[in-house]
Amino acid sequence: MTEASTAPTPTESDGQPVLSARNVVKHFPVHGGGILQRKVGDVHAVCDVSFDIHPNETLGLVGESGCGKSTTARVVLNLQPATGGEVLFQGANLNSLSAKEMRSLRRSLQIVFQDPYASLDPRLPVNEIIAEPLRIHGLYGADGPERVRELLDTVGLRPEHGNRFPHEFSGGQRQRIGIARALALEPKVLVLDEPVSALDVSIQAGVLNLLQDLQSRLDLSYLFVSHDLSVVRHIADRIAVMYLGKIVETAPAEELFQRPTHPYTQALISAIPVPDPRKERTRERIVITGDVPSPSDPPSGCRFRTRCPKFANQLTEGQRTLCVEQEPELVDHGHGHPSACHYAEEAHLL
Structure with a gap:
């Protein structure tokens, strides 16, 4: 039996969310000093958060630093286990899957990290960075090099860029490389964790326009995490505002700004x-x-x-x-x- 056959097969239905969070909770234990390191409390990072993301939709998750939005993103991807609640991807409860079952669904759920300087392995050329997820999932065959060149072109880079190393690129170009890597497995959902916060304003616009173009061409759904409401307004269909671990307001983007x-x-x-x-x-x-x-x-x-x-x-x-x-x-x-x-x-x- 292959790995892919061990996971539940998600089903798509018209009008149904592609990804749902239901009463998600994430607490981190706090331990006291001393030898025994007894638990003395919990950090309530995410508290009873619920939302839906529909096909080809962008949900913006906004709030101050430390409000729990990045933790929410990682829990949604099952990169950190939830303390409570559930995350459903096309009907499959991610919290109940084994590591082996979850691995086959990772192809459909990918993340673009905040820091384009820290998220790319400096020891690898760009071709290998983009090819890495394909190799991990056994998808880098004879057409692998062509697939990497195609991904570079998709994000606005040239084929010869694949032979260079990350330090040879600007911040905006590095973030495009990160996006290409996230797209390698043809995901359905991209979690974008502050993807433009480390970039100059002039570069931000180019990356945001690229993300919008990719969403239209590839039928992607986005969870866009940011502290910058102006950026979120530019790209999000709906916005959820988060404060101290809880969502305090949610509405279509323009409605939220106007009322x-x-x-x-x-x-x-x-x-x-x-x-x-x-x-x-x-x-x-x-x-x-x-x-x-x-x-x-x-x-x-x-x-x-x-x-x-x-x-x-x-x-x-x-x-x-x-x-x-x-x-x-x-x-x-x-x-x-x-x-x-x-x-x-x-x-x-x-």
């Missing part, structure tokens, strides 16, 4: 510069104060309340009590998309 309802989303959007100087001088800014709470000891009730401008300046004592005692659910409060805020209301900031 955000969660105070955290509103603060993030208000911080985006507007190219019109006159409008930029007069527009409302929502300032978040204070430090992000520790994920090992998150606040009770609403996790954002300790930094929420609305909680501090607009709510009555009774309303604040609700925020302190009861965690808000991610539901639609009548605005057309879900938001995890007891007092969600629309704001028009752009």
Whole structure:
């Protein structure tokens, strides 16, 4: 029996998500000092996160550094085991698969890493870097060299680039090499973990346009992880905003920018510069104060309340009590998309 035959065979159906996260939880144990290294607590990196990604769709996952979005991406790919919940790829529960079964599905689920300088082996020429996944999965046959040349062309590089080493390329070119490597196995889903954050702004646009073109040509689905809402707006169909391990608002991209309802989303959007100087001088800014709470000891009730401008300046004592005692659910409060805020209301900031 071959490895491929041991894994469940995913099935595709019209209108069904290609990838789903259901109540995903990821905690990391914290150990105390001393010889015994006893467990003294947990870091709550991801807490009850759920979302769907449909065929040929891009879901943007955004939030501040440390909010758990990169951990979510790794759990979704089963690179880190989930503490709870499940991840479904075309109906197959990735959390229940053995390492052998998971390996055959890796062809369909690939990742592009944040740092184009650290994610490529400096000892290998580009041809070998791109060919490596093909060799691992036994797919590098007589047509292997031609497949590598084809992948280089797909990402906008020339065949002669394959003989060079990573240090001979710019950051944008290295990220294109990383994309070519991720495409080698013809995946259905690409997880893009901050793929342009290490690049100059002028180079970012070229990589984003390449990703959009590839999605259209190859029918790819993307989970696009980023802290930059402007970048996500350019590429995402839907956006999920994450704060301290939880999704606090999700909506179609333009709807989220035009009518955000969660105070955290509103603060993030208000911080985006507007190219019109006159409008930029007069527009409302929502300032978040204070430090992000520790994920090992998150606040009770609403996790954002300790930094929420609305909680501090607009709510009555009774309303604040609700925020302190009861965690808000991610539901639609009548605005057309879900938001995890007891007092969600629309704001028009752009």
